[in-house]
Amino acid sequence: MKVAVLGGYGVFGSRLCRLLVRDKHDVIVAGRNAESAGALAQELDASSLTLDRAGNLAPLWAMAPDAIVDAAGPFHAYGDDPYRLAREAIANGVHYLDLADDADFCAGIKVLDEAAKAAGVFALSGMSSVPALSSAAVAALREGADSIDLIETAILPGNRAPRGQAVVDSILFQAGTDIDVTVDGAVTQVQSWSHAQVFDLPGGIKRRGYAIRVPDQSLFPAHFGARTVTFHAGLEVGLMNHGLAAFAWLRHKIGFGIPDWFARTVRRAAVLVGWLGTDTGGMSVRVVQRNGAQWHARTWRLLARKGEGPFIPAVSARTVLRKPYDVPTGARAGLEAFTLTEAENAMSDLAVETDMAAEVLVPLFPSVLGTEFMTLAPAVQASHQVFAPKRLTGTARITRSRGIWPNLIAIIFGFPAAAQDIPVRVLKTPHAKGETWVRQFGRQSFMSHLRRGPRGITESFGPFTFDLGLYAKDGNLHYPITGGRLGPLPLPTAFLPESVAVERAVDGAFTFDVSIRAPLTRQLIVRYEGTLFHTDR
Structure with a gap:
């Protein structure tokens, strides 16, 4: 031709x-x-x-x-x-x-x-x-799937790879802007060049990627019937990644355009540090899917060496x-x-070398509770079957104390203000080390990270980490705090908050009731109770 x-x-x-x-x-x-x-x-x-x-x-x-x-x-x-x-x-x-x-x-x-x-x-x-090669990979990975919960793609070039001006312009054009992403069947907005995530490439190589917008997020949900579609890109040199992330954060906060001279300057700067890093880059496409009664993660990876x-x-x-x-x-x-x-x-x-792998997925809570997990009410079990991002919505009632000490703690941790019948949204996102939960009550939100610990599950809020002695009783799930740390330093028992947290099913619906009391005084910090539902297909 x-x-x-x-x-x-x-x-x-x-x-x-x-x-x-x-x-x-x-x-x-x-x-x-x-x-x-x-x-x-x-x-x-x-x-x-x-x-x-x-x-x-x-x-x-x-x-x-x-x-x-x-x-x-x-x-x-x-x-x-x-x-x-x-x-x-x-x-x-x-x-x-x-x-x-x-x-x-x-x-x-x-x-x-x-x-x-x-x-x-x-x-x-x-x-x-993207989307041509990534869609070909998804098509191969999804073979035999009953449904697709997640398509996760990343492109992670080596720093010594040449950068065209068009690529630099494209990245800067959207850095810090809000991009549409489909998460558990709903379109939400995230900041471009945020939500950092580490990806594994062949040869034991690990690279960090950040959320940006490509055609996959717009086209794959309908084409493949996927509930969540994400895409990340990253630079090999950490300083450049963090610098671009800081630039994106600043642009998101105050808003400004990208003049041509600035884009050209950024490209020249990238060329000047082109000697850093390697000439090795890669790509990863991961599909989380249901096959019968099991969920699998299937991954296709590519590694390009010698600057190719x-x-x-x-x-x-x-x-x-x-x-x-x-x-x-x-x-x-x-x-x-x-x-x-x-x-x-x-x-x-x-x-170029490629590989493909598959694994059976077991979410955090079932893996920690073992056979005890199956004694929970079905609605409680379903809320913790987190194979891919899971979005729960409902309403809640918030009770707060009027004391200075408990209110100071509530402000530090970002707990919501008192309210009746307030809309609540919870997003649970699994990752290699556990799960991240973002709870949003009205316009207020707070985030925690849950991981498997030596005696159950740990939950971290910023520098504070608490041990949760999970147990099931009468179909309900209980979350007592059994220990805690500030950074690496153990907290004495008197300095631990007191938590009475229960998840149960009422008329088949998932409900929660969480009461947290302050260290030392045991005054109520916050109590939030309500009902959540997962909107399926």
């Missing part, structure tokens, strides 16, 4: 051109920079074309390509007519692909579906690591262009445009 690659001398475009030449395609390296396009074309024995995507496209169609790939970007900045190139490609009977990572751009290309079908061509958006990570975003387009006549016509996001096996075959000449 004759394939034109717009932005063909960029970080990802140049690598796509190299792969296409290896596959014996007739490649046209296109873009605004005639010198860069010509130099790469000469090296690859390809053709070159000086072309501005926003300008006259007639010279492109005069070269009669069979397909065109837009590898330029940034796709969020394509203006009022973002699909001009795709629309003209369709009008000229040319297949169209792009490497878009912008969720709105990728989803919106379906407006050209009828035109593409009438012209007998395909127009596939997002033919990159930037080839991965080009693999999807390469895979499709190896079998163009098998691709259905029409315009759509590139979901399941090829199989994972086909993609791995398209990486066989790269310094």
Whole structure:
């Protein structure tokens, strides 16, 4: 095939051109920079074309390509007519692909579906690591699943990998903004470049990733029927990760735009520290699913060595262009445009290794209580079957003391103010070490981290950690505090709060009643009691 690659001398475009030449395609390296396009074309024995995507496209169609790939970007900045190139490609009977990572751009290309079908061509958006490759991985992992509770994807490049300006622009454009994420069937907002999480890659490599928006969060819930879809990206060097997280936090708090000069400065700074870290990067796709009576986590991982990570975003387009006549016509996001096996075959000449693993999941509370867990009322059991983020909603009544000491403690821990019939939401999120609970009463919220301890479960609020002597009785679950620490320092018994916490089922519904009294004085700090429900499919 004759394939034109717009932005063909960029970080990802140049690598796509190299792969296409290896596959014996007739490649046209296109873009605004005639010198860069010509130099790469000469090296690859390809053709070159000086072309501005926003300008006259007639010279492109005069070269009669069979397909065109837009590898330029940034796709969020394509203006009022973002699909001009795709629309003209369709009008000229040319297949169209792009490497878009912008969720709105990728989803919106379906407006050209009828035109593409009438012209007998395909127009596939997002033919990159996401959503094309990630969807192929999910399709392979979900085989045999009755339902999908979680799709969790991360891309974690090595620091020595080159960074194109379009990638830097895309990250900075959304850093600190609110992004939509589907969590347990409901769309909620989180801050971009927050919610840090550590991911395991082949070879024992661990990398930290942060939540950002890609097409997966918009497209996967409906396409795969997934209740929760998350995506994280991260930088290899910790200082750069933390710096970007601080920048995102500041931008979220006070709000400001990203001028072009700032984005260019950030890229130059990233280039200056490019000697740090390694040339090894990776990708992880994890699916939590129900198979019969069990829940499994199945994971596909990729590790790219020798600086070949930037080839991965080009693999999807390469895979499709190896079998163009098998691709259905029409315009759509590139979901399941090829199989994972086909993609791995398209990486066989790269310094890339992949693996796949599966494990049976046992949530925190059943693992700690053992057979005792099965004696709990069904509604109580269900609230602790946390295989993926679980969202519970209901109402509560809050009682507070008027004393200075208990109120000071309540403020420190973020306990809610007194209220009657206040809306309450609880989000339980499992992770490698346990679970994180975010309880929201009205507009007030507080968070705790629960982990398996030497004598049951520990619950941490900031620097304070308390031992909970969980036990079941008469179908109810009790949470007495049996010990505590401030950092590493044990707290004397007199300095421990007193807790009477019970979860039970009333008329089949899950209820809670938690009463916490202050150390030393035993005055009531807070009592919250109410009912919670999980909204299933």
